[in-house]
C-alpha cells in the first residue's frame with residue numbers, strides 16, 4: 001500500500017487531477033489509494049498490458065470518491081499517452097490507455113465472447129465489431145467520461161467516476177432498445193467489475209457510432225452565430241425527446257411527485273450552491289420564490305434523461321439521436337436514478353438554447369434573445385404529448401429551468417469560471433419575469 005505522500009507525487013494522480021473528468025479539482029481532494037483490478041490484457045503478450053486501477057480520493061469534509069484509471073504498461077514511451085514511470089520500481093512506462101490505440105484494441109478483444117478475469121466481466125458478442133475496428137481515436141471535446149471511437153461504426157465509453165450499482169446509461173439504453181427506439185445509439189457491449197469481491201460497478205460501455213453525426217451544440221452555435229433560424233431543428237429535437245419519454249414511461253413505469261418535496265429539494269440545492277458560489281447569494285431569496293410555485297401541486301414522474309442539453313444530441317443521416325443517459329455528473333447515482341418530472345429534460349434543453357444564444361456574441365442582444373425564444377417555443381411545443389394537454393404550467397417549467405441554472409452556476413464555478421455569467425444572467429432574467437402564468 002502506497003503512502004499518501006508517495007501518491008501525491010505519483011504520475012497517475014497528476015494525470016487524474018489534471019483531467020476534465022476529475023470532479024474534485026478545487027475541493028481539496030487528496031489521493032487515498034490506487035487499487036488495481038486483474039489485468040484485462042496481462043503482461044507478456046507482446047503488446048501493452050492493460051488494466052483498470054481505482055483511484056480513491058478524500059475531501060476535507062470526509063466525502064470520498066472513486067475514479068477509474070484505465071492504464072496501459074509498455075516498455076516504450078508512447079508520446080501523448082505516457083504518464084510517467086511505473087509505480088513501485090516497475091521498469092515499464094505507465095500510459096493513459098484511452099490514448100494508446102494498441103491498448104484499446106487489445107481491451108476490446110479481451111471482452112469479445114464474454115471475456116472475464118478474477119474480478120471483472122465483459123459482454124461483447126464476438127462479431128459485434130469488425131475484427132480490426134480502426135482507426136482508434138479518442139474524442140477530444142469536453143467530457144465527464146472518456147470516449148474512444150473504434151473506426152466508423154462503434155465507440156467505447158470509459159466511465160470515470162465509479163459508483164456501486166448499474167450504470168444508468170447502460171440501464172436506460174437497454175430499456176430504449178426493448179421499446180424499439182431508434183433515435184439513440186445501440187448498446188453493443190459492456191464491462192463491469194467487483195473490486196475486492198464487493199459490489200458490482202460498471203466500467204465501460206460499447207455502442208454504435210452515429211453515422212456522419214453533427215454534434216447538436218456545434219451545429220446550434222454555428223447557426224446562432226450566423227443568425228439562422230434553428231426552430232425546425234428545435235421542434236425535431238422536441239419530438240425525439242417526446243418519443244424517448246414515452247418509451248421510458250412504458251418500459252420503466254410512471255408515478256407522481258409531491259410539489260412541496262420537489263420545492264424543498266430545489267431550495268436545498270440552491271442553498272448549498274450559494275454557500276459555494278458567493279455570486280449566487282444575492283439571487284437566493286427571489287429564486288426560492290420560483291421554486292415555491294411548485295408547492296401544493298402533484299407532478300407526473302418517470303425515468304428521464306436527466307442531463308438533456310445540445311451536447312447530448314447528434315444529427316445523423318436519419319435525424320436526431322439522443323445520447324448519454326447518465327444524468328448530471330454533479331449528482332449522486334441514487335439522485336440520478338430517482339424518477340423525476342420529464343420537465344427536467346425540457347428545462348435542460350431550454351437552458352441549452354440559452355447557452356447557444358449567449359455564445360453568439362456577434363449578434364445584437366435582442367437578436368440573440370429572439371433566436372433563443374423561437375427555439376424554446378418550437379421545442380417545448382413539440383416535446384409535450386399533443387394528445388394530452390400540457391399539464392406543466394409555465395411556472396412549473398420555470399422552476400425546473402431555474403433549478404437547472406443553479407446547477408449550471410455550480411458546474412461553471414467548478415469547471416469553467418469564464419462562463420458563469422451565462423447561467424447567472426439566465427437566473428436574473430427568470431426572477432425578473434417572476435412566476436407569471
Ligand SMILES: Nc1ncnc2c1ncn2[C@@H]1O[C@H](COP(=O)(O)OP(=O)(O)O)[C@@H](O)[C@H]1O
Nearest residue numbers: 139143144145147185208209210213311323324
Ligand atoms: N454514439 C455516438 N456516435 C457518435 N459520436 C458520439 C456517440 N456517443 C458520443 N459521441 C461523441 O462523444 C461525445 C461525448 O459523449 P458523451 O456520451 O456525452 O460523454 P460524457 O458522458 O462523458 O459526457 C459526444 O458529445 C459526441 O460528440
Ligand SMILES: O=P(O)(O)O[C@H]1O[C@H](CO)[C@@H](O[C@H]2O[C@H](CO)[C@@H](O)[C@H](O)[C@H]2O)[C@H](O)[C@H]1O
Nearest residue numbers: 142143144307309310311328329351352355408
Ligand atoms: O455533457 P455532460 O454530461 O458532461 O454535462 C455537463 O457538462 C456540460 C458542458 O459540457 C454542461 O452543460 C452546460 O453547458 C453546455 C454548453 O457547453 C450547455 O449546452 C448546457 O445547456 C449547459 O447546462 C452540463 O450542465 C453538465 O452536466
